[in-house]
Amino acid sequence: MFIYRHFRQTFNxxxxxxxxxxxxxxxxxxxxxxIIYKWLFFTVKDSQxxxxxxxHFINMFLMQGDSGQPLYPGQVGLKEPYVHRVG
Numbered sequence: 001m002f003i004y005r006h007f008r009q010t011f012n013x014x015x016x017x018x019x020x021x022x023x024x025x026x027x028x029x030x031x032x033x034x035i036i037y038k039w040l041f042f043t044v045k046d047s048q049x050x051x052x053x054x055x056h057f058i059n060m061f062l063m064q065g066d067s068g069q070p071l072y073p074g075q076v077g078l079k080e081p082y083v084h085r086v087g
Contacts, residue, residue, distance in 0.1 A: 031057060037072055 004013040034053050042050040051069040 034071055041072070 001013060001017060004010065004017065031053070034056065038050060038053060049069075051071045053071070056071055056075075
């Protein structure tokens with residue numbers, strides 16, 4: 001932010017920096033949500049059958065519809081509209 005302001009490129013501040021920060025915060029916020037959800041709703045007994053967060057995260061970027069076992073109810077419905085638009 002200080003570099004953009006120093007070189008008087010305020011348009012880069014609004015058009016590059018803020019959207020990048022928003023994207024990263026949403027992306028890692030969703031990852032933190034999935035981690036906390038998995039900690040709360042899957043016990044040690046369920047650890048062998050619990051879905052993998054890494055696989056879900058990779059499939060989210062590859063935009064694959066079938067990510068195996070969903071982590072939480074409604075996850076497939078949340079991701080499906082975006083998969084069908086691109087694919």
